[in-house]
Amino acid sequence: MLELAILGLLKEQELHGYELKKRLSEMLGPFSSVSFGSLYPCLARLEAAGAVKAVEAHGDPGPAIPSTGALTGELAAFRARSRAVRGSRGKKVYGITERGEALFEELLLAESQSGDDDRAFNLKLAFARYLPSEARLGLLERRRAHLVERLAKARGAMRARRERLDAYSQSLLDHGTETTERDISWLDGLIELEKQEAPE
Amino acid sequence: MLELAILGLLKEQELHGYELKKRLSEMLGPFSSVSFGSLYPCLARLEAAGAVKAVEAHGDPGPAIPSTGALTGELAAFRARSRAVRGSRGKKVYGITERGEALFEELLLAESQSGDDDRAFNLKLAFARYLPSEARLGLLERRRAHLVERLAKARGAMRARRERLDAYSQSLLDHGTETTERDISWLDGLIELEKQEAPE
């Protein structure tokens, strides 16, 4: 799912990894932030897949690299190759390719059958402006259905086992249930808005 | 953190993997449930570390295994070895050891500097009855401080960048903020209760 986030941000603007992480954190809140240990490998994957591409670092091209001591010809050549694509502070600025745009669409539309459902939904909603209205509505309603199911299962479990749980676990479960209810109300608000804006 | 959950459940009762998963799901709600792909390797780790131990499967010892066709001596010997520790349906029932009890205490007290903070807190709260009152209060107040900090950071980011975000992202962030506020209120309730029960 990180792919989706990166591609979505690069759609608007060319960025390097570090900046990408900052944008991501402010987009999804300081919770659920992304680590470099995921980000850089993911960028490498996307580059290998031809979905993003390191672009010429615009702005100041940086000083000549102060070659520290004697460099073998090999290393000097490598640095020369890097220089074309790295900015002043060794930045590698990435841009999205056409393949990347296509991949973005695909990921955004995909029924997230896999995994991390909360994270995936939040991410998709953050890029919902790229979806046609009916797909947006579908996303919201699928999410709502999911939460309603969750809630039903939680209530069932509570009815069956309440007496076996101590006060802390009960409070935890109650709070979780309440949070899910509020999530559903919030979704209802968004769905309402969505329908108003596309009535027919 | 899965270790903590497993040890906590085995503290109360000897269980096998499948049952462990069910208990875990009902303890933490149907969200944030644990997969077998984590559970079994984790049980193996704990067994290797001497924190849990496969115990004699009580109840019916199961029928003689209907050895399907010809078995090599190797395989027959292996099955014989397993038989001692597996119940009727091939169940492997685990119990906690003294090392496991010690590990549980350690994990429960540990300042969860690492990782998955939400999950870790929920888990610890679910086992809070094993903590002395002041440690419980510490857990709650550390969590509260964490959320307050989160909230401050989120608000700061919002003030700075609100105009750059579309309506969907804004709604997402607002909802997240509100949820965090409610989490804090909930914690305040728990802290209040805790203080009433141990006033001096």
Next chain:
DNA sequence: GTCTCGATATATCGGACCGATACATCGAGG
């Protein structure tokens, strides 16, 4: 009686993501 189906049960595999860590450069301030 036997056949099939769903629940019970254990286990492994590849992959995503994380925290820790290492390393280098830059700018501000002492």
Next chain:
DNA sequence: CCTCGATGTATCGGTCCGATATATCGAGAC
């Protein structure tokens, strides 16, 4: 000049996950 903190890229080991394979058991169909 020098150190310190922010910027910046990258890798490593490990945890957890979903998918999948495999096998047994009990209930109900027929």
